[in-house]
Every structure is written in C-alpha cells, then in structure tokens.
Amino acid sequence: MTAQEIRQLYLDYFKTKQHAIIPRALLVPQNDSSTLFTSSGMQPLIPYLLGEKHPFGNRLADSQTCLRAQDIPDVGDNRHTTFFEMLGNWSLGDYFKKDQLTWFFEFLTDKVGIDPQKLYVTCFIGNKTYDIPKDTESAEIWQKLFMTKNIVGKTVDIGSEENGGLKGMQNGRIFYYDDSKNWWCRAGGINAMPSGEPGGPDSEVFYEFDFIKHDSRFGKFCHPNCDCGRFMEIGNSVFMEYLRTEDNFIKLPNKNVDFGGGLERIAAASLNISDVFEISLLRPIIDELEKLSGLKYQSHQESMRVIADHLRAAVFLAADAVVPSNKTQGYVMRRLIRRAIRFAFDLGIEVGFLENVVSIIISLYIDDFPELKSQDKLIVDVLAREEKIFRQTLKKGLNQLNKLTGKLITGQDVFKLYDTYGFPTELSVEEVYRLDYQIEDDWQINFDKAMQLQRNRSRTAGKGVFKGGLGGNTEIHKKYHTATHLMYRALRQVLGDHVVQHGSNITEDRLRFDFSHPQKMTAEEITQVEDIVNKQINNDLVISFDEYPTKKAINELGALGAFGDRYGEIVKVYSMQDKNKGQLFSLEICGGPHVEHTAVLKEGNKKFKIIKEESSSAGIRRIKAVLI
Ligand code: SER
Numbered sequence: 093m094t095a096q097e098i099r100q101l102y103l104d105y106f107k108t109k110q111h112a113i114i115p116r117a118l119l120v121p122q123n124d125s126s127t128l129f130t131s132s133g134m135q136p137l138i139p140y141l142l143g144e145k146h147p148f149g150n151r152l153a154d155s156q157t158c159l160r161a162q163d164i165p166d167v168g169d170n171r172h173t174t175f176f177e178m179l180g181n182w183s184l185g186d187y188f189k190k191d192q193l194t195w196f197f198e199f200l201t202d203k204v205g206i207d208p209q210k211l212y213v214t215c216f217i218g219n220k221t222y223d224i225p226k227d228t229e230s231a232e233i234w235q236k237l238f239m240t241k242n243i244v245g246k247t248v249d250i251g252s253e254e255n256g257g258l259k260g261m262q263n264g265r266i267f268y269y270d271d272s273k274n275w276w277c278r279a280g281g282i283n284a285m286p287s288g289e290p291g292g293p294d295s296e297v298f299y300e301f302d303f304i305k306h307d308s309r310f311g312k313f314c315h316p317n318c319d320c321g322r323f324m325e326i327g328n329s330v331f332m333e334y335l336r337t338e339d340n341f342i343k344l345p346n347k348n349v350d351f352g353g354g355l356e357r358i359a360a361a362s363l364n365i366s367d368v369f370e371i372s373l374l375r376p377i378i379d380e381l382e383k384l385s386g387l388k389y390q391s392h393q394e395s396m397r398v399i400a401d402h403l404r405a406a407v408f409l410a411a412d413a414v415v416p417s418n419k420t421q422g423y424v425m426r427r428l429i430r431r432a433i434r435f436a437f438d439l440g441i442e443v444g445f446l447e448n449v450v451s452i453i454i455s456l457y458i459d460d461f462p463e464l465k466s467q468d469k470l471i472v473d474v475l476a477r478e479e480k481i482f483r484q485t486l487k488k489g490l491n492q493l494n495k496l497t498g499k500l501i502t503g504q505d506v507f508k509l510y511d512t513y514g515f516p517t518e519l520s521v522e523e524v525y526r527l528d529y530q531i532e533d534d535w536q537i538n539f540d541k542a543m544q545l546q547r548n549r550s551r552t553a554g555k556g557v558f559k560g561g562l563g564g565n566t567e568i569h570k571k572y573h574t575a576t577h578l579m580y581r582a583l584r585q586v587l588g589d590h591v592v593q594h595g596s597n598i599t600e601d602r603l604r605f606d607f608s609h610p611q612k613m614t615a616e617e618i619t620q621v622e623d624i625v626n627k628q629i630n631n632d633l634v635i636s637f638d639e640y641p642t643k644k645a646i647n648e649l650g651a652l653g654a655f656g657d658r659y660g661e662i663v664k665v666y667s668m669q670d671k672n673k674g675q676l677f678s679l680e681i682c683g684g685p686h687v688e689h690t691a692v693l694k695e696g697n698k699k700f701k702i703i704k705e706e707s708s709s710a711g712i713r714r715i716k717a718v719l720i
Contacts, residue, residue: 094372095359100156102179112148116156118412120421128421128611129159133180133352140184141290141332143345150184157408160425165590170367170395175405177355185346189230192329192349197237201324204362208241210300212316216293217268219282222341234266255309273317276330279616285336286576286616290344290595292332296710298323301471326361327353359701364396369397373456380452385439395435407453410471411463416478427516429478446479480516487512494525501531503538518711536594540709571693572603573701574686581678584623586617594712602718609713613705625700628677632691633668640665645681653681
C-alpha cells in the first residue's frame with residue numbers, strides 16, 4: 093500500500109465512523125503568533141477542544157501538513173523530517189477511549205494490514221500531586237483488543253523512561269509511563285502547563301522493527317520509549333479532558349479525543365522498513381536525485397535525505413504563500429532551500445535541479461492537495477528565483493571559505509559570507525564544521541557588530557562588548573557559571589539537541605547565554621527550563637572535573653562543548669552528578685571554575701530565574717538569567 097493510499101484509507105475509514113473530513117490548515121498559523129509553523133494536527137483546533145462549537149460537528153478528521161523547523165539539524169538519519177503529514181481525528185465531547193483505541197487498532201491491523209504482533213502500546217501511570225488517576229481503562233481496552241488477535245497483552249509498570257532503561261520489556265505489551273511520556277499538552281509535561289492550557293493523558297502505539305538490535309548507549313534495556321530505533325511511535329490518542337488552573341486541574345466542558353499519527357511513519361511500518369525515505373512520498377524524489385547525480389542513494393543517504401525533506405517542505409511553504417526572506421517563516425524557507433542547494437552541489441547536481449525535483453514533489457501531492465495544482469507554476473518560480481540568487485554566489489562563497497583554511501574564522505568572515513554570498517549563518521557554521529576549521533569564540537558577537545556597522549546605525553555594538561566566559565573569579569561568578577551549565581543542559585532537554593552554545597558571559601549580576609534556536613521560546617518553555625535548573629539545584633549535584641583527550645571527551649563521553657572553542661589535545665571536563673541516585677546531569681568541556689555542589693546556588697533562599705529571552709541574531713537566541 094502506498095502512503096497516498098494509506099492517507100485515503102484513513103480518511104475513508106473515519107468517514108464511515110461519521111467524521112467530517114476537514115481541509116488542512118496552512119503551515120503558517122492564522123491568528124496565532126505564538127508559533128512560526130503549524131506543527132501538529134490539533135494546533136488549529138484548540139478553540140474547539142476548549143469548548144467552542146465546530147461548524148462541521150463534533151467528529152472531525154484530516155491529514156494536517158506540519159513543519160518542525162527545530163528538526164532541521166536532525167534531518168539526515170532514517171526517520172527525521174522537518175515536513176510531515178499528521179493524520180488526525182477528533183471527538184469534541186462525543187466518543188471517548190473505547191471507540192478511539194478500537195478504531196485506531198482496527199485501522200492499523202485490518203485496514204493497513206500491520207502485523208499486531210509488532211505493536212506495543214503505552215498508557216498514563218497517573219499523577220498523585222494532582223490526583224489524576226492511572227489510565228487502567230485504556231490498558232484494559234488494549235488488553236481486549238490484543239486478545240481479539242490472540243495476543244496476550246501483558247501489562248507492565250515502567251514509570252519513567254529512565255526506569256524503562258533499567259527494567260526493559262519484561263515480556264510486556266502494554267506499558268505505563270509518567271507524564272514525561274504519556275501526557276499531552278502543547279507545553280510539555282504536567283508541571284510545565286500554564287494556566288488555561290488544555291491537556292490530558294495519552295496512549296501511544298509503537299511499531300517494533302525486530303531486525304534492529306538494541307543499542308546499549310540508550311540504556312541497559314530496550315523498551316517502547318527507548319530512542320535506539322527499535323521502536324517507532326506511529327500514533328498518539330490524547331484523552332483531552334483537563335484544563336490547567338493556577339494551582340490545579342479542572343475538567344474541560346467536554347471529554348475530547350485528539351488523535352495524531354505520522355503518515356510517513358505508518359507507511360514505513362506498513363512496509364516493515366525503518367527508513368521513512370523509502371516510502372512512496374519520498375522515494376521518487378530520491379530516485380530523481382540518483383538520476384540527476386548519477387550517484388546511488390545507498391552511498392549518499394544523508395545528502396539525498398536532506399534535499400528530499402527540505403524541498404518538500406519548501407514546496408508546501410511556497411504553496412502556503414511564504415516567500416524566502418530574512419525574517420521569520422521566510423528565513424526558515426530560505427535556509428531550507430539554500431541548504432538543499434548546498435547539498436545538491438556536493439552531489440554534483442547543478443543543471444535542472446530545482447525544476448526537476450520540485451515537479452516530482454508536486455506530482456506526488458497534486459491529486460490530494462488541489463492547491464498545488466493551481467499554483468504549480470508559482471511554486472516553481474518562487475523556488476527557482478531563490479536558487480538563481482543563491483547559485484550565482486554559491487561557488488564564489490565556497491571558494492572564499494576554502495581560502496580561509498588554516499585561519500581562525502571570525503565573525504567578520506561569517507558576516508561577509510552572509511552579506512556578499514547569501515550564506516545563512518547556520519550554513520556557514522555547518523561548513524566550518526564540515527571543513528574542520530576553527531572559529532573564534534566571539535564570532536557571533538563580531539558578526540553582530542559587523543551587521544550593526546553595515547546598517548550604519550549610530551548605536552554601536554561597543555557597549556557591553558562580549559568578553560566570553562567568566563568576567564571574574566568571585567563566588568557569585570562561580571555560581572552563575574555553574575547555573576550556566578545547568579541551564580545549557582536544561583535548554584537541550586526542553587528545546588532539543590539543536591541547541592548549541594554560541595556565547596556565554598557572566599557578570600556579578602547575571603549570566604548571559606547565546607544559543608542556536610530558530611524561534612522565540614514560549615513562556616512555558618522558559619518555565620520548564622527554570623524548573624529543571626531549580627530542581628537540579630535542589631538535588632545538590634556534586635561538581636567535579638577530570639582531564640581527557642579532546643576526542644574521547646567529545647566522541648566517547650559525549651561531553652558538550654561551547655561551539656567554536658579552540659580545544660587543545662587535552663581538555664577539562666566538568667561533571668554535575670546526583671550522587672544519591674548515581675545520575676549524571678551535565679558533562680561539559682570547560683575551563684572552570686565552578687562551585688563544588690549546586691545547593692549553594694540557593695543560599696539566601698534564592699532561585700534561578702530567566703529575566704530575558706530575545707533574539708541575538710538570525711537563528712540565535714539570547715537569555716539573561718539571575719539567582720534571585
Ligand atoms: N496532539 C497529539 C500529538 O501531536 C495528538 O494529535 O501527538
């Protein structure tokens with residue numbers, strides 16, 4: 093079955109269950125400036141989940157195009173894509189757990205034909221603080237459903253993911269996890285929810301690729317939520333019945349269902365193939381790239397995956413009226429297109445690149461998304477124009493970069509590439525990585541300065557010039573330095589691994605930290621980061637350091653490093669550890685100094701607080717935080 097057929101089958105199936113099929117929302121959210129892109133199926137439906145009446149009734153289904161710009165750096169492996177379709181169905185106060193789980197199971201096994209033996213499910217373990225019960229109801233429904241296929245659905249409590257790593261599968265089929273895995277709201281876990289946010293326990297379905305062996309780097313044992321690649325989540329049923337208040341939860345006016353499942357992933361599972369780029373919506377793009385380059389996918393997977401993903405995203409952005417620019421959505425689009433061209437350049441594809449690839453992409457979607465039909469010329473035009481602008485200077489820019497070999501790359505160099513050759517800063521930084529060059533610590537600041545000068549503004553960047561790292565060695569400096577490490581780790585936990593340090597500066601009054609992240613952090617994300625840091629301060633982590641060969645520190649130990657540091661052969665690696673639990677929270681290459689244990693940060697009844705989050709330059713955010 094092709095992915096296109098699976099999409100149609102899903103919509104048809106839910107039509108037979110009296111659902112109205114609603115059109116997808118645009119990739120750029122309308123009347124909602126809190127996010128740059130629509131990144132899940134439920135996002136456009138928030139008002140209705142809160143109780144407003146939907147014009148099409150209380151049973152809805154669709155296939156929502158989604159974009160997650162934060163995943164750009166992860167594209168290249170076998171499952172990450174920035175653009176994807178989320179199959180969704182919703183009950184607005186109509187059916188609930190039994191129908192939802194039964195229908196999704198039936199769709200997967202009887203309609204798509206997925207082997208039920210390969211399916212594993214998870215349910216919410218409950219939360220004592222807020223008196224939210226364990227979702228035994230869903231577990232019992234799953235047990236009965238598996239029994240209809242003669243599978244014994246043994247139920248197992250795992251609790252947290254970490255706990256899963258210690259306990260493993262235990263012959264289970266149905267697993268309970270806590271709110272870090274089985275609670276859905278837009279803000280992360282239960283504790284991160286702002287007042288007024290709807291959410292609820294969820295139940296996820298995982299597909300097992302039994303030919304993939306567990307990788308112990310991800311924990312001693314494998315379990316459905318393990319990241320080793322053996323299990324892939326293919327659908328999530330959220331039982332949205334709660335509303336967060338200031339200090340508790342109340343029930344929403346309705347018990348809602350919010351289901352979302354990745355079309356590409358379901359298609360990959362149906363083929364028992366762990367590479368989503370092999371499915372019918374992506375493989376033809378790869379075929380075209382093989383044809384144009386004369387190279388094989390097998391030996392050029394990363395480049396071909398990046399091009400296929402990025403151009404697919406760019407086509408839909410163009411269809412949704414985004415044009416490449418230096419701001420917001422347009423900047424992300426520019427970055428996607430230029431990155432695709434850069435990778436195509438590596439494959440030696442120059443002539444006929446965009447037109448050919450874009451028309452293949454359009455042909456894959458044109459029957460199901462009629463808006464592409466009326467706009468196909470415009471889409472090609474928008475992308476081709478951007479290609480033309482960038483191609484003219486790409487070679488020169490790369491030559492310019494090649495000339496810099498052996499030299500320490502400065503912010504001015506990055507600015508010149510940006511200004512003269514149109515390289516998005518992230519692309520230059522990637523090139524620098526790729527070429528194994530060294531870049532000055534303060535490149536971002538110097539880049540900003542060059543930009544400022546060029547704009548001919550009277551205000552210069554001289555004020556508060558960035559010195560990098562510690563401004564002094566007093567106890568308060570050390571505390572802020574330690575807080576910086578905690579916050580760096582927390583930012584990666586909350587926002588993702590694309591967060592890379594671009595600069596750090598500490599005074600007696602505050603810490604300042606620059607890092608890569610494509611959009612403004614939400615209030616919830618900020619609270620989550622603060623909570624993690626304060627929790628680790630309370631846990632009184634013990635801080636110590638050892639010296640290691642640089643390669644070992646980065647490649648084997650996985651220590652974080654501030655991007656652009658010029659490391660010698662041997663580096664100092666600081667660890668922050670919870671001695672009671674034997675858990676390592678942070679491991680970072682750093683010169684020090686730090687305090688000896690984190691609880692001193694709360695001396696005088698102080699708490700860690702983020703007082704400012706702002707843009708520092710394109711793709712780089714800046715945080716100022718205090719202990720107060
Ligand atoms: N909102 C849920 C998700 O995105 C289900 O649609 O996973």
